[in-house]
Amino acid sequence: MTAKIAYDGVEVGAELPAQTFTVDRATLVRYAGASGDFNPIHWNEKFAKEVGLPDVIAHGMFTMAEAIRVVTDWTGDPGAVVEYGVRFTRPVVVPNDDQGATIEVSGKVAAKLDDNTVRVDLTAMSAGQKVLGMSRAVVRLA
């Protein structure tokens, strides 16, 4: 594993480059196919509303996959991720329009741990609300 960020050069509180990810209905159809999760709440507006959702929502695992990119793009080596966990607190609602939804992800180094690892706390927002809670990754640096 060869992360491009050196452990010794990182301080607690350091911010990782933030990123914004867009998600529209086509994104969700593609993710459903790639992941094998065909739950209709992720592509069928009628069904989503019948079960009490405001509209079609993104797969929680899609949001989780996007959020960790802030970490893997920072380290360069996705294999440097040692632990990664999230809580799905609110859905990312994806309207059927030209824009879709956006997920804004930021991260900062919350702790320096043993064995050249650091804990990164991630924040993921959509439509002004936090969509992930307890979103944390432990990553091994160079």
Place this chain on the structure above:
Amino acid sequence: MALDQSFVGRSYPPTEPYEVGREKIREFAEAVGDPNPAYTDPEAAKALGHPDVIAPPTFVFAITFKAAGQVVQDPRLGLDYSRVVHGDQKFAYVRPVRAGDRLTVTSTIEAIKSMAGNEILDIRGEVHDEAGEHVVTAWTKLVARAAEEA
């Protein structure tokens, strides 16, 4: 209906091996829009010290969640899957999943809780490769929402 507490600690038999293919990893990486070459270019992955292309960190969920189907669909447990939402997800990696892996999953029910009418189920999936080496552990928290009053 409360879930049967006697299921806590129960493990299910390991799944049949899932063979991780390069093109499946590519498809997944494209679906999440991630251009990291470690997912698609074997040479780029080797330059990082991996023997073949690796999978994005959350890729393995497709395998562990399918394995968890043994648990959620176990009629003796009595979970109403139509009311289930994904509460939490966590992974701890020994190494990244990579192309060529043949992975088996052993699912264990870690906890069953009842809160405000919701049933909360914690499932741990231990993922091993063909050599029996531990690759990753996935923890999945499922919440079966309370049925609405008729």
